[in-house]
Amino acid sequence: MELGILIAAVVGHSVLAYIALANNPQSFANRAFVILNVSSACWSIATYFSIQAVSQESALFWMRLTMFFATPQAVFFLLTVATFPEGRIGFSKKLYYSLLAMLAVTVVLTVSPFLFTGVTGEVGNFQPIIGPGMLPFVVIAIGSVVTGCVVTVVKYVRSSGILKAQLLGLLVGLGLTFLLIVVFNFVLVVVFNNASFVSFGPLFTFPFLIAIAYAITKHGLFNIKVIVSEVTVAALVAVNIGQLFASSNTSEIIFRSITLFLVTLLGYLLVRSVQNEVSRREEVEELAKEKTKALAELEQRNKNLATLQKISRLVLDEIELKPMAQKILDEIPRQLENCRGALLNLVKGGQLGAYAISSTEITEKIYHLVGADIGKYSYPLKGGFNMLHEALVSKQTKESANFSEFISPPISKTLALTLQKVMGARHVVAVPLTSGVEPLGVMMFVFKVTKDELSSQDMDMIHAIADDMSIAIQRAEAYQKLKDANEYLAELDKLKDEFISMASHELNTPLAAIEGYLSMVLEEGLGKVDKRAKEYLQRAYDSSKRLAELIMDLLNVSRIEQGRLKMKFVKSNLYDLAESVVHELQIKADAKKLSLKLVADRAKVPETWCDADRIREVFVNLVGNAIKYSERGGITIKVYGDAHKVTAEVQDTGRGIAKIDQKKLFQKFSQVKREQDQQHGTGLGLYISKNFIELHKGRIWMESEEGKGSTFAFEIPVLKAAPKEVEGAVLEDDRTLNKLQSPNSKVPTGQDVPNSPLERRLG
Structure with missing residues (x-):
């Protein structure tokens, strides 16, 4: 029975060694696995003969030989698991060569008297005498086994899929085999001088053989088809060789020889075809793996792009x-x-x-x-x-x-x-x-x-994120600087508006008094005025009037922008407002020999609730500009409407406005500069008019072609009643207005000088 176990163990290890070598002879892991199986087979043989020894000398020889093969068996177990499945040495060459050097020294020790100095006992119960060389043997052999088991456990924990199953087979088979060998063939013999279980040494390698066979058939540790075909062909060839040698005559020898040749040839072709099939399948599997890897990389790349897009949106939002x-x-x-x-x-x-x-x-x-x-x-x-x-x-x-x-x-x-x-x-x-x-x-x-x-993709991602963060920081800092600058400019603008408002009010009182007194003198209410003196007084009056209009414009702008403009809505007909403006500006038009006419049917112009003074001022600004910039022809005012809105147009036959200059209109302090213009305004008239119209929820626009005149128009909605509030302005009632306009002071000021144009504009 012991001989049968030995033969089974030797054959099993030999077959595994052949399979590993034939499967991939270039792989270091496979070569280490071959040496491991050869060492195990030789160790089983030496163990068997150490038991069968009939003398102390032969028992000592086979015991030393057992330890001789046990050393590479342990070391190459470590190298096998350390290089599986990569197939290459994963640690430094210095450590590898150091391990081989210790292996060589230990192997020499095993066949010297330093390990076993002699043998005691009788046939069937020989016991080795332990020498000083046992310590380095324990360090190398037992240390390699323990380290190999730890490496296998670590790899098993970190692996997944088919590799995990293969590692489990190695771990169970090799671990159990070496555990049995160490306990029963080393510890019991060396420590307790008990060699009763040494004869079972070859049997202890069966867990390893069974586990590896399971891993081959179940989890594809090696190419099973190639292995089966090679073993089958080898068996057939061996049978035919045996039959050839057993032939008794010439004709049978010739027949067996031909049969052996055909079996060998067909077997070779069979093995080649199986190898080709396996090779093609491996190529397909490799392509599938590459495809899977490429898809995984593509998926990861898409995920990374989506991440960067999300971060970019955060930067922008x-x-x-x-x-x-x-x-x-x-x-x-x-x-x-x-x-x-x-x-x-x-x-x-x-x-x-x-x-x-x-x-x-x-x-x-x-x-x-x-x-x-x-x-x-x-x-x-x-x-x-x-x-x-x-x-x-x-x-x-x-x-x-x-x-x-x-x-x-x-x-x-x-x-x-x-x-x-x-x-x-x-x-x-x-x-x-x-x-x-x-x-x-x-x-x-x-x-x-x-x-x-x-991965390299992880590193690329963090650098891309860092780049986005740099952009985000620069953008935020630029925004903060712009915000600070805007706040500073807004504060300056507020101070400017407050200054204009204050200065205008301070200028208003003395200027109103001057204009009022000049008006009374010119009207000769205080007596006759010399003709020459009257001419000078008229010039002073005109200048004070222009200054009053400038102050009024500045006040209006300040009030509009601060939301303090006062408005009073009354039921009005824009025809009446336009007509009053025609009467007021007719003298200016006649002075330039321009016609000024109102084209409208009062009965067809719908009445609406509006601030009559503000709308009339819009008419004054538009008609006044038309007169100023027209040299010939005339100005036509049109007013019409329907149930929803009232529209007014002021058409002139002046110079027209170029397209590039039209964009500047309706902006604060914006003017169309011309060399032939002798006088320039403040650039506030159209800006103020635009705001007045928009406070009425209306709109104002213009159409012009250079050299063909211009048309300025505005429209406001038809209201059936006065609004309760106006966004951006202050509504006033009759009591407020009367209080503001009450002339009780005896000293003439901008609020009480009779017939003052500034007073009328403020009203």
Whole structure:
């Protein structure tokens, strides 16, 4: 029975050695597996003969030979599991050659008296005498077995799919085999001098053989079709060779020879076809793997693009830096599977300080350890302070598995180690943020995997995110500067409006008095005036009137922009307002020999509620401009309407306005400059008119062609009653207006000088 077990073990190991060598002779793992099986087969043979020895000398020889083969058996078990399934040595050559050197020394020790100095006992119960060489043997052999089991367990835990199943077969088979050998063929013999189980040594290799066979057939450890075909052909050839040697005559020898040739040839062709089929299948599987890998990379690339698009949208949608940066940081651990979060540090006033951190399930723990006010960790930017500072100073990405190198100082290394454990950080990357040569800050990414496990796509992503963050910071800073500038300009504009309003009011009182008294003198209410003196007084009166109009325009602009313009809505007919303007400006038109006419049917013009004074002022501005800029022909005013709106047009035969100048109209202080114009206005008339019309919920526009005159028009809605409020203005009732206009003072001012044009305009 013992011989049968030995033969089965030797054949099993030999077959496995052949399969591994034939499957891939270039693989280091396969070559190590071959040596492992050859060593196991030889170890089984030596173990068998050590039991069958009939003398102490032969027993000592076979015992030493058993230990001789046990040493490479253990070492190549370690090399097999260490290089599976990659097929190459995954550790340094220095360590590999050191292991081989220790193997060579130990092998020499096993056949010397240093391991077994002699043998005691009788036939069937020989016991070895342990020498000083047993210690290095234990270190190498037992150490290799234990290390191999640990490596297999680690690989099994980290693997998945078919590889996990294959590793499980190796782990169970090899582990159980070496456990049995170590316990029963080493510990019992060396420690307890009990050799009762040594004869079962070949049987202990069966778990290994059974597990490997299961892995081959169930999980495709090797190419089973090639193996079966080769073994089958070899068996047929062996049978035919045996029959050839058993032939008794010439004709039978010839027949057996032909049969052997045909079997060998057909067997060779069969093996080749199976190998070709397997090769093609492997190519298909490889292509499928490449396709799957390509699809996975494409999917990851699309995911990365979607992430960058999302972050880009955040940059575009948000304006304020704080919420923008926080949203980007919060998105990072959601989109990057291996990233635990990120920290943004910004440069302010030459100091680099923490600004914001990703919000995750561990953020509260981090705040509890370092404090919620992370902005307090701000220090002058200098190289060598820590890796965050170093990354920004050198403008290079910095990486390390040690978290404390990035935050210590200012945080203590003990606290940094605690933070690293809380976050599960295994690798940290710091990416500098710059704008040209100007440093902006640093982004620190914390990963839960090692550097070797990080893909190139992960690194590309964090640099792309850092670039987006740089753009976000620059955009936010530009916005803040623009906001500050706008606020400053708005404050200046407010001060300007207040100054104009105050100055206009201060100028109004003396100017109204001057204009009033001049008017009374010119009307000779105080007696006859010399003709020459009257001419000078008229010029002074005209100048004061123009100045009063300028002040009124400035006051209107100030009131409009501050929302303090007072409006009083009364039921009016725009025909009457236009007619009054024609009467007022007829003298100016006659002076330039221009016709001025109103074309309208009063009965067909619908009445509406409006501020008559403001609408009349619009008419005055439009007609006055038409007269000013017309040299011949005339001005026509049209008024018409329907149930919904009233429209007024002022047409002239003047010079017209170029397309490029038309865009400037209706803007504050905007004028169309012409060399032939002797007088220029303030550029406020059309701006004020536009605002008056818009306060009535109407619109104003113009049409013109250079050299063919212009048409200015406006329309306002037909209202059946006065509005209760006007957005951007103050509504006044009759009592308020009467109070403002009550002439009780004896000293003439802008509010009480009789017949003052300024008084009439203010009314």
